[in-house]
Amino acid sequence: MSEYLYYPGCSMDSSGRSYRDSLEAVTAPLGITLREIDDWNCCGATEYLGLSRLPAYALIARNLALAEQARNGTNTLVAPCSACFLNLSKTNHAMAEDAAFGAQVNDALAAGDLHYDPDSLRIRHLLDVVVREVGLETVRSRVTRPLRGLKLAPYLGCMVPRPDYDGRWSDPEHPSELDRLLAALGAEVVDYPLKTECCGGHMTQIGPSTAFSMIRRLVDAAERAGADMMVTICPMCQMNIDAFQGEMNAHFHTSHRMPIVFFTQVMGLAFGMAPEAVGFGRELVDARPALARISDEPVPEAEPARVRRPGRPKGPALPMPQMPEAGEVTR
């Protein structure tokens, strides 16, 4: 059992309930223990940074200080939410990079009798821990019900792979970690080029038409890729694409129905857990009908499609330039 410090974030108790339920269900099979930081506070999402800089960082740093105090054999702090992960990582980085700024943040923290030493914690997203610490071999060994025949679109959203302060991800735009995890569960992973495009974030609240365009693009691309559902690692992405899909459809007069669930949910499913036990059914666009596609039969290896090579054109070809023969005079 590896133990990690754990910062759940506010949405795990509300809109991200199915994330929490499924995460709690898969920690034991994955062999990890998550120790929640006592009395943590909201990270301010993207809202506080837009209002004022130092208070925003101080709000986040309070959690880092509490986590640092709670270190007991582990200095890895895990966050399942993208915005929380980014904010914790961003604050650690800003304090470490600019000592004067770090001192200012600590000056503020001192008013609450707290202190944080930059870089004393390693801040990681849950997916990173599952893929790199637990490892795909362990994940594969826990699969009792492979998700054969289920076509999944891996969707990470923007804030985990970018800006990637600690250089953990394989690529800032097309990282492969989630694809490899879903493949380890036996699912068919569709090629989803928009995997790190933004879901609109808070634009559903402050600029709905902008958000709807972004949601439509993501859902439409997942449909075109042939996905049965999208799989995400972010509560905000799940909320926007799931809960606002209806309003988006009304806005564009479309009829998309693309379910989106958390990666921990499909992991639980592949580990043999009942769909409802890992939060299926809480989504507004019901993902359960698509689960019928999971086949107990091994999928036969598809024969590679024969590539038709274009034959030589019949009849006279277009005149092509030719090298002059030896001795031929050219001007």
Place this chain on the structure above:
Amino acid sequence: MVLAESTNHAIADPGRVFLEEVIARTGPSCRLDMCIQCGTCGGSCPSADDMDHTPRTLFAMIRAGMREQVLRSNTPWMCVSCYLCTVRCPQDVRITDVMYTLKNMAVASHAYPDSTAPDFSRAFIRNVETFGRSFEVGLTAQHYLRHYLTRLPSMAPMGISMLRSGRMGLTPPRRIRGMRGLKRILARAKALEAAS
């Protein structure tokens, strides 16, 4: 004499002053002064279509000292913090962080005419400063009553589904135990920021 005059001119250059203020508020490593106006940021931005100015244009406006026009622009408020421009910028300008700074400055000077986005941020933070946690229902209700009354009918079915699926609670979150300490931390941070 000529030299002294041109030095004075450089100091009074409103573009330089504004640019340096934005850099100082963002942190010296933001590299905004290194922008080469290539436009990779605007070309990468998922919400550029809805912006008054592309990020590239906005940065040129900062250099030109167009303070009022920059702080009135909706561009920073349309930024979704996806960091695509930041990772693609060939000059490593921390564009997303610059956008946060411009929002901070617009809020402080009340320059941005549309209050929808700043009000949302303020309402979000009010909850955090009250409970130590965010409060989705309270925030959404407050924000929609104020800015999106007409959107409420189309939102109702979604709200009901969220309640029914247990993904939204009507009661506010339980206040964190360290609320008094958190308030002191934030008050100190605000005082320090005001002094700098």
